[in-house]
Amino acid sequence: IDNVGGDTDTKTLQRFIISATKDIQLTLLMTSIQMGCKSIARAVRKAGIAGLYGLHGSENVSGDQVKKLDVLSDEIFVNCLKESHCCAVLVSEERDDPIIVEAAKAGKYCVAFDPLDGSSNIDCNVSTGTIFAIYERISASDQSPSVTDILRAGTAIVAAGYCMYGSATDLVLTFGHGVHRFTLDPTLGEFIHTQGPVKLPAKPKHIYSCNEGNYSLWDDAMRAAVDAFKHQDPPYAARYVGSMVSDVHRTLLYGGIFLYPADRKSKIGKLRVLYEGFPMAKIVEDAGGIATTGLFQGKIQRVLDLHPSNVHDRCPIILGTPSDVQRVLDVYAQVI
Numbered sequence: 001i002d003n004v005g006g007d008t009d010t011k012t013l014q015r016f017i018i019s020a021t022k023d024i025q026l027t028l029l030m031t032s033i034q035m036g037c038k039s040i041a042r043a044v045r046k047a048g049i050a051g052l053y054g055l056h057g058s059e060n061v062s063g064d065q066v067k068k069l070d071v072l073s074d075e076i077f078v079n080c081l082k083e084s085h086c087c088a089v090l091v092s093e094e095r096d097d098p099i100i101v102e103a104a105k106a107g108k109y110c111v112a113f114d115p116l117d118g119s120s121n122i123d124c125n126v127s128t129g130t131i132f133a134i135y136e137r138i139s140a141s142d143q144s145p146s147v148t149d150i151l152r153a154g155t156a157i158v159a160a161g162y163c164m165y166g167s168a169t170d171l172v173l174t175f176g177h178g179v180h181r182f183t184l185d186p187t188l189g190e191f192i193h194t195q196g197p198v199k200l201p202a203k204p205k206h207i208y209s210c211n212e213g214n215y216s217l218w219d220d221a222m223r224a225a226v227d228a229f230k231h232q233d234p235p236y237a238a239r240y241v242g243s244m245v246s247d248v249h250r251t252l253l254y255g256g257i258f259l260y261p262a263d264r265k266s267k268i269g270k271l272r273v274l275y276e277g278f279p280m281a282k283i284v285e286d287a288g289g290i291a292t293t294g295l296f297q298g299k300i301q302r303v304l305d306l307h308p309s310n311v312h313d314r315c316p317i318i319l320g321t322p323s324d325v326q327r328v329l330d331v332y333a334q335v336i
């Protein structure tokens with residue numbers, strides 16, 4: 001027995017997927033997604049040696065300066081998804097338009113993804129990640145799929161997850177029935193189940209997470225809400241990595257609040273709905289948290305209830321421990 005390291009019943013992500021869904025296409029799709037994440041993890045960890053740091057020299061539709069690793073990660077993920085033969089429509093942060101998969105390789109799922117999140121951190125080796133959300137197409141299989149298969153409310157998501165390339169490679173996933181955490185065992189090349197169902201802590205750490213460089217651009221309510229976290233006794237701790245995956249992963253596991261509000265510069269917020277806001281909102285809600293836009297388009301909105309009109313739409317994001325998020329909503333309630 002010892003020669004197998006004492007583990008004769010390894011709880012892999014693959015086994016979790018098979019047991020969690022009886023749908024063979026979703027199983028195959030998740031197999032391809034985890035291969036994509038392992039491949040991007042390898043590229044991220046070799047980037048410094050392989051000369052993959054730095055700019056690609058282009059700008060994406062969101063106006064981001066695209067990094068070499070953004071393009072590489074996008075190509076890895078697009079190929080994994082296309083070759084799964086389970087996808088009909090793909091939306092990537094790094095592609096202006098949705099990809100309609102050729103009929104010979106088309107399947108019944110649609111995936112929106114951020115191939116490399118936090119890529120401004122890649123050259124200094126601060127953690128980054130990949131984020132994805134999965135929908136089932138609504139167009140009939142004899143119709144050609146289209147963007148309407150994926151431009152839907154976040155409540156239609158069937159699965160959401162992220163992979164974080166940190167000190168370990170963690171993959172967090174929900175099929176809507178509980179959030180589970182897996183850690184890559186590089187000696188096996190498999191993600192191993194390490195935690196789940198994951199719930200936001202009942203005794204959360206007092207942490208607020210936002211880019212305070214934007215403080216002067218926020219509206220009065222947001223400034224008052226963040227000031228309250230800083231000026232109470234004892235004050236909240238400030239933690240901000242600048243990669244959404246890392247800031248959300250810490251919020252999920254430790255509790256607290258993550259905020260990327262709208263401001264005078266980014267009037268509808270910076271984070272993109274389909275491949276940042278929705279998947280993270282789905283995961284946080286399934287873990288017992290709240291994900292709201294705060295005051296947006298004249299009202300307080302649950303992120304998952306938004307109905308995007310463009311695949312690169314943005315929205316403000318305030319998510320995390322319910323009591324912390326509620327304190328922000330209470331401030332907004334006084335001004336509307």
Ligand code: AHG
Nearest residue numbers: 114116117118119120211242243244
């Ligand atoms: P991406 O690297 O995929 O473009 O996403 C970057 C996002 C998100 O990861 C993070 O929360 C946010 O940008 C940080 O923005 P600031 O640098 O403006 O704080």
Ligand code: MN
Nearest residue numbers: 064070093119
């Ligand atoms: Mn980007």
Ligand code: MN
Nearest residue numbers: 114117118276
């Ligand atoms: Mn991102």
Ligand code: MN
Nearest residue numbers: 093114116117
């Ligand atoms: Mn990105």
